[in-house]
Amino acid sequence: MDVTLTREQTEIVRQVRRFLDNESPMKYVRAMFDDQRGFSDRLWAGIAEMGWTAMRLPEEFSGLNMPFVDLCLVLEEMGRALLPGPFFSTVLLAADALVQAGTPAQKAKYLPGIAEGKIRGTLALYEPDSGADPGYVRMAAEFNGNEFVLSGTKLFVPDVQCANFIVVAARTAPACDSTKAISLFCVDLPDERVSIAPLRTMDGTRKLFAVEFRDVRVGEESVLGQLHEGWSSLRPVLQRAQVGICADSVGAAQKSMEMAADYAKIRIQFDQPIGAYQAVKHRCAQMFEAVESARSLMYWAAWAQDEADPQEAALAASSAKSYCCEVGTSVSTSAIQVLGATGFSWEHDIHLFLKRAKANEMVLGDPVYHREQVALILAG
Amino acid sequence: MDFRLTPAQEEFGKGFTAWLEKNLPENWDTSRHNTFDSWEKEAEAHRRFNKRLFDAGYAGMHYPKEYGGQGKTLMEEVIVLETLASTCFELKIAGIITFGMAVPTIFVCGTEEQKREFISKALDGSHIWCQGFSEPNAGSDVVNVSTRAVKENGHYIVNGQKIWTSFAHIADYCILLVRTDPKAPKHKGLSYLLMDMKLPGIDVRPITQITGASEFNEVFMEDVRVPAEMLVGREGDGWRIAITTLMFERAVGDAVMGGLFVRNIRNMIHMARHMKRSGRPIIQDPVFRQQLAQAYIDVKILKSHGYRALSQLLKGGLPGPEGSISKLLWSESNQRICERALNMQGPSSQLMRGSPWAIQDGMWQHLFLRSKGNTIEAGTSEIQRNIIGERVLGLPKDISRVSRQKEI
Numbered sequence: 001m002d003v004t005l006t007r008e009q010t011e012i013v014r015q016v017r018r019f020l021d022n023e024s025p026m027k028y029v030r031a032m033f034d035d036q037r038g039f040s041d042r043l044w045a046g047i048a049e050m051g052w053t054a055m056r057l058p059e060e061f062s063g064l065n066m067p068f069v070d071l072c073l074v075l076e077e078m079g080r081a082l083l084p085g086p087f088f089s090t091v092l093l094a095a096d097a098l099v100q101a102g103t104p105a106q107k108a109k110y111l112p113g114i115a116e117g118k119i120r121g122t123l124a125l126y127e128p129d130s131g132a133d134p135g136y137v138r139m140a141a142e143f144n145g146n147e148f149v150l151s152g153t154k155l156f157v158p159d160v161q162c163a164n165f166i167v168v169a170a171r172t173a174p175a176c177d178s179t180k181a182i183s184l185f186c187v188d189l190p191d192e193r194v195s196i197a198p199l200r201t202m203d204g205t206r207k208l209f210a211v212e213f214r215d216v217r218v219g220e221e222s223v224l225g226q227l228h229e230g231w232s233s234l235r236p237v238l239q240r241a242q243v244g245i246c247a248d249s250v251g252a253a254q255k256s257m258e259m260a261a262d263y264a265k266i267r268i269q270f271d272q273p274i275g276a277y278q279a280v281k282h283r284c285a286q287m288f289e290a291v292e293s294a295r296s297l298m299y300w301a302a303w304a305q306d307e308a309d310p311q312e313a314a315l316a317a318s319s320a321k322s323y324c325c326e327v328g329t330s331v332s333t334s335a336i337q338v339l340g341a342t343g344f345s346w347e348h349d350i351h352l353f354l355k356r357a358k359a360n361e362m363v364l365g366d367p368v369y370h371r372e373q374v375a376l377i378l379a380g
Numbered sequence: 381m382d383f384r385l386t387p388a389q390e391e392f393g394k395g396f397t398a399w400l401e402k403n404l405p406e407n408w409d410t411s412r413h414n415t416f417d418s419w420e421k422e423a424e425a426h427r428r429f430n431k432r433l434f435d436a437g438y439a440g441m442h443y444p445k446e447y448g449g450q451g452k453t454l455m456e457e458v459i460v461l462e463t464l465a466s467t468c469f470e471l472k473i474a475g476i477i478t479f480g481m482a483v484p485t486i487f488v489c490g491t492e493e494q495k496r497e498f499i500s501k502a503l504d505g506s507h508i509w510c511q512g513f514s515e516p517n518a519g520s521d522v523v524n525v526s527t528r529a530v531k532e533n534g535h536y537i538v539n540g541q542k543i544w545t546s547f548a549h550i551a552d553y554c555i556l557l558v559r560t561d562p563k564a565p566k567h568k569g570l571s572y573l574l575m576d577m578k579l580p581g582i583d584v585r586p587i588t589q590i591t592g593a594s595e596f597n598e599v600f601m602e603d604v605r606v607p608a609e610m611l612v613g614r615e616g617d618g619w620r621i622a623i624t625t626l627m628f629e630r631a632v633g634d635a636v637m638g639g640l641f642v643r644n645i646r647n648m649i650h651m652a653r654h655m656k657r658s659g660r661p662i663i664q665d666p667v668f669r670q671q672l673a674q675a676y677i678d679v680k681i682l683k684s685h686g687y688r689a690l691s692q693l694l695k696g697g698l699p700g701p702e703g704s705i706s707k708l709l710w711s712e713s714n715q716r717i718c719e720r721a722l723n724m725q726g727p728s729s730q731l732m733r734g735s736p737w738a739i740q741d742g743m744w745q746h747l748f749l750r751s752k753g754n755t756i757e758a759g760t761s762e763i764q765r766n767i768i769g770e771r772v773l774g775l776p777k778d779i780s781r782v783s784r785q786k787e788i
């Protein structure tokens with residue numbers, strides 16, 4: 001047992017922070033928050049150059065084959081900086097699905113490009129009736145003897161504006177049990193039968209879209225993983241993505257706490273710094289408890305994805321997803337309170353942290369969904 | 381990063397579990413909270429069980445052999461404590477002060493003679509210790525201690541009163557905080573003594589707690605003669621040593637309490653399968669399921685956090701920021717877990733131990749009430765948050781405390 005960071009891991013954290021301080025300062029984040037595309041090619045190239053798009057890819061596809069914990073440490077820093085852009089969708093959703101379930105040909109087609117920063121991808125999962133349940137998929141992919149024909153609407157698809165391909169989850173069999181009815185497809189973009197419409201969302205650092213598939217035709221070579229068994233392929237991918245989101249929320253919460261505590265030391269009211277008042281001091285201490293607890297839980301969940309048995313990995317992912325993301329929201333909310341009206345103003349950065357944290361909380365299963373997953377494993 | 385034990389540690393844990401199965405008292409129920417008919421029986425069971433642990437080489441894993449320990453690491457100690465917490469926590473309760481505070485303080489701050497005299501006798505169950513810090517006017521503000529000790533012919537003559545002294549009624553010795561220099565600044569006039577509870581002049585009076593039990597006491601001391609060799613550190617060092625004492629219980633608290641809570645969650649699930657609401661098992665109730673999951677998450681936070689803090693210690697570091705929140709984590713999550721378990725029971729939550737229809741023999745009623753003390757004992761939650769705010773986050777002290785420091 002050793003739950004500490006190695007020297008190499010500490011070095012990774014330092015590198016990411018230095019890079020993001022220079023390349024993605026809040027000025028850039030704010031510009032991208034309002035920008036339609038949401039990131040600059042220069043920064044994306046820089047990220048690929050640092051090797052972060054390749055961390056989890058196998059070596060034979062230009063990857064670095066690194067442990068998942070290392071990626072989570074990078075994501076924690078990205079959350080701290082509120083890094084905008086398609087890193088999450090490309091690396092944790094599309095690329096990871098390919099690594100998990102792709103054929104050698106599919107991997108060869110996409111992964112080296114992803115590693116180099118030339119190809120981006122995303123995942124189309126949610127539908128209008130899914131609610132908070134990422135496992136609710138009804139969009140149909142009908143086999144016409146020759147090809148699959150995909151029709152339907154997907155919601156909350158991240159970063160599709162800049163994606164070269166989408167991994168789409170659709171039904172290929174009528175079974176009620178979604179674990180035996182869903183298949184995954186790689187759909188290359190642009191495609192004239194795929195139309196996208198930007199959603200106007202609270203958090204501008206990650207762009208979300210509605211995607212309409214109108215009789216999109218794909219061949220059998222586009223099926224990702226076993227036919228009808230898409231959910232088994234997707235599950236571990238979603239779990240890792242959920243833990244990745246936790247890391248993002250922990251980083252964002254850490255920064256929110258620091259902003260509040262720093263302000264509490266210098267803002268004087270009634271002749272002393274507000275941090276001397278226990279109502280404020282204890283609020284800050286509670287933020288600290290929450291952030292450190294969330295970080296410990298996230299470490300466990302990140303470690304478990306590579307190292308523990310599937311049941312522990314699932315328990316850990318759902319435990320962390322519900323807790324860490326709620327912490328993200330509550331800590332940024334507390335920080336706004338400590339900052340007073342300053343924290344309520346658009347000019348101060350703290351609202352950007354609240355908005356990202358809230359989005360993190362709702363994406364890939366909300367806390368209620370994940371607690372039910374925990375209960376299912378514990379009690380059936 | 382690795383949350384797993386090494387194969388050797390895993391093996392050690394298995395060996396200990398196997399040993400434990402054969403060595404628990406007769407009729408011991410590892411699945412739930414056990415009770416004793418009297419304090420005498422509890423103390424006796426505690427002593428007997430510790431003797432067995434000691435003889436089998438499972439006591440004081442991380443202490444050097446010359447003091448009766450096993451010369452292993454804190455990790456082996458935590459494995460033992462976690463296992464005990466999840467199977468027979470009640471057998472260790474009477475030793476919480478002994479093992480959590482007295483032994484580590486003596487080991488770090490005591491003289492060679494004190495270490496030889498006291499550590500192995502504590503480990504083998506011969507001695508139970510109590511902690512005489514709090515007084516009527518020295519609670520959170522423990523620096524206010526006014527029990528006097530005057531040095532005279534090789535003895536300290538002690539006069540004063542302690543309060544809330546847990547286990548004083550069964551204890552053999554007491555770690556005692558006294559004032560030796562009333563003229564010195566408050567925190568520099570304190571000293572730390574090891575007091576034999578059988579000395580003449582000591583009067584122990586039990587105080588009944590909200591659970592109905594009397595775990596703590598008032599202790600009156602009138603001209604008690606404590607030999608001068610029983611001083612820990614130097615005269616005037618009492619405050620520094622007292623802080624050391626309070627630091628220890630934090631270090632392993634989370635991991636150990638995590639062990640206990642694992643048993644509590646098992647009980648919660650068991651209860652939810654058997655209890656009904658509107659005729660249906662509670663286990664199917666979506667609101668309950670959310671609470672069960674949250675309780676499990678609380679336990680996992682405790683465990684992963686405890687392991688993080690422990691890793692730091694094993695590498696020779698001091699408890700870092702993760703250590704400073706341990707006390708808050710286990711005390712507050714224990715309260716939440718007990719609260720949830722009680723709420724599940726609906727009107728049956730009113731039934732105490734011994735009542736017809738009582739659920740799991742009223743153990744949750746006891747645990748619920750006892751948990752309310754967790755956020756008070758060993759430093760209240762408010763005091764912990766002052767420490768985090770000021771020492772970890774660097775927030776300023778409030779004006780009244782700044783001016784008091786100037787006076788000093």
Ligand SMILES: Cc1cc2nc3c(=O)[nH]c(=O)nc-3n(C[C@H](O)[C@H](O)[C@H](O)COP(=O)(O)OP(=O)(O)OC[C@H]3O[C@@H](n4cnc5c(N)ncnc54)[C@H](O)[C@@H]3O)c2cc1C
Pocket residue numbers: 278477510511512513514515518519520521543544545546547596753754756757758759760761762763766
């Ligand atoms: C079950 C139990 C067992 C115990 N066992 C022992 C024992 O074995 N030996 C021993 O010496 N003591 C023991 N104690 C006593 C314990 O250490 C004290 O109760 C504790 O330090 C608090 O002191 P107090 O009860 O006088 O409360 P007070 O200090 O009077 O506090 C009352 C309230 O005021 C708050 N408060 C006080 N100061 C501040 C501040 N600066 N800022 C904000 N809030 C503040 C507290 O948090 C609390 O909510 C035990 C207590 C309990 C409940």
